[in-house]
Amino acid sequence: MATMLENKQKQDHLMFEGVVVDEPVSPASQYLNSSALSVCIVAVVEFEIPIEDDLQFIFAMVNDVFLPINPRFSSIMVTDENGVKQWKKVKLRLEDHVKVQTYTTGASLEFYDAYFREYLTEITTGQLPQSRPMWEIHILTYPTSSAAGNVIFKIHHSLGDGYSLMGALFTCFKRLDNPSLPLTLPSLGLEFPTNNHKDKMPRIVKNVSNMLSLFFNTVSNFTESLLKSTVLEDDPTPIRSGNEGVEFLPLDISTVTFSLDHVKQIRTAIGTTLNDVIVGTLFYGVRMYMESAMKGSSKANSTALVLMSTRAIKRYQTCEEMVRRDSKSHWGNQFAFLHVPITKANDVDGVDPLQFVYDAREIIKKRKSSLGFFVIGKLIDMIRRFRGSEVASQYIHRTLRKASMTVTNMIGPIEKIALANHPCKGIYFMMGGSPQSISITMVSYNGKIRLAVGAEKSYINIQVFMSCIENAFERISKAALGDQL
Structure with a gap:
């Protein structure tokens, strides 16, 4: 190694001396x-x-x-x-x-x-x-x-x-249906209301309240992220081996597919977002797996790093638009980590499954309503300026290693696509080289959400883990929809 x-x-x-670079x-x-x-x-x-x-x-x-x-x-x-x-x-x-x-x-x-x-x-x-x-x-x-x-x-x-x-x-x-038409992708940044009543708070009070909330959330998120990147780290659990050099160890990769319409039904029934439902399902499934592998581990301190795009856009841009120097969403790496604690469960089988969805909604909402990720980005940039990019990279590596897992998602075309008249049946992706025992990714395509799990081989039982994710989704669906399906 x-x-x-x-x-x-x-x-x-x-x-490389005297080379011409782009x-x-x-x-x-x-x-x-x-x-x-x-x-x-x-x-x-x-x-x-x-x-x-x-x-x-x-x-x-x-x-x-x-x-x-x-x-x-x-x-x-x-x-x-x-x-x-x-x-x-x-x-x-x-x-x-x-x-x-x-x-x-x-x-x-x-x-x-x-x-x-x-x-x-x-x-x-x-x-x-x-x-x-x-x-x-x-x-x-x-x-x-x-x-x-x-x-x-x-x-x-x-x-x-x-x-x-x-x-x-x-x-x-x-x-596939018409190659001359552009691919259709869902709008970005779409949020769904959690209630139906109008906010009647006076504008000035609301603005002051929002500013105070933004300030306190920023300070809280920055402090938490800083501590979790330096001093604190997640407990060793059935999903976090803590092995040195885990990024070089083989991964077992498996996937599960959910109907996008099904997820939307759950979202509408309980008044959350699609991401809330999926993240809640993941967290519930993770705790189910942990408890099945080690009694009492569902109460351990475990954190997910949720990747979010920092692009100030509401739609996908074409590659031609991204490579333009005046683009608001230029080509490159524009993302940030959000530390999201995984909801603990004293009784995995007896807990209300929807609580995981509601907790995910509140936690992610608070973290998105802050500038914590922006401040962390500035901190990393300061580290680079004063100590070099290698030290900044070590800081990011340490942040990943101290958390239990990474969760990231992408949105894909609504309609079926093809490569030279070869129809595409499905798409999924995975990250390699992350110093964690487990990484989870999601991508939507043609009315389905494909969830992929990369788990440290010989440490995590990927078949049992995927079964727990499917079981968690079924329980959340039943709790939200009852006998509607």
Whole structure:
């Protein structure tokens, strides 16, 4: 493990004198690609029909659509003679980045499923070479029980955040019903009221109240985040091993799918948001799993880091809009962590399941009604300015390591999409390189929400964990809707 870190640090500090560079590396990209932290995003696209007959469409898509999206896809990160990290454009060979996995006919779907899981684990855990542009596309032509074929995109997080990279991914796809029309994505930042009465508070009183609330929430969130990144840490539990170097250990990855309409019904019935329902389901399922694995652990101190976008926008922007320098949502990494304590349960089986949803709503609402994430961002930037990007990256690594898990979500197209007339059956993604025993991601697509879990192999029983998540959703649904379904 030490050798891997040492080699990576040497690669990070290679000196390139007299090179022509396109742009300096942003601070956030430096944090995510250092000797302390190296994070990748792995997106899996499942296809309805076999893809082994003609793979040229993949190479054509990469050459004609993917690479032109952003110069970073053809660049490497280097350090110039002044010690400043820059993106340096290089020539690349597609065969180094596009890898095809064929199969022997006649094997069972169970065999292909097992092979796919192991292959996905290897891709997610492995490091991308620093000597070439940091992305790969893996084409798995054999079928699984979930798809007739799979394409896996692995892209280093320093190239952009989930918003940027998923936007790039969707640029490569077309609507199945009408390829000439743009993809339709849900509006961002949509909130749903928690009651029906109008707020009659006088405007001036309301403004003063909001300002005081903003101030106290900011101070509280900043203090809590600072303590959890430095002094405090979550208890060791069945979802947090606390192992050193856990980011290098293999992950078991599994998914579960929920109907978006079903989630909306629950949301409407109890007056919350979609995110509240999903996060509440996760937290309830997590506590159920913890209690099943270790008696009493459902009362342990456990925290989730919820990733939120800091872009001041209400809709998705195209990649062309993002790369413009005057864009309000320029390409890159624009996100922040919210520390969200996971609701404790004295009696997991006897507790009201909806309490987890209500708690998630109140906690996230308070944290979004503050500038804590902005102040933390300024703190990290100060650390970088005075002590360097490596120390700032270590601070972020420590923040991740001291929490129990990370939760992040993305929204995908409403209608079905296709890649060169190959219909997409499903999409999910995972983060690799996070120093935690468990990471949870969500993405919506074509009326469904796909939840993916990456769990430390041989420590977390992924089958039992996924069963607990499904059980939690069923209980929350029953509590909210009764016999309506």
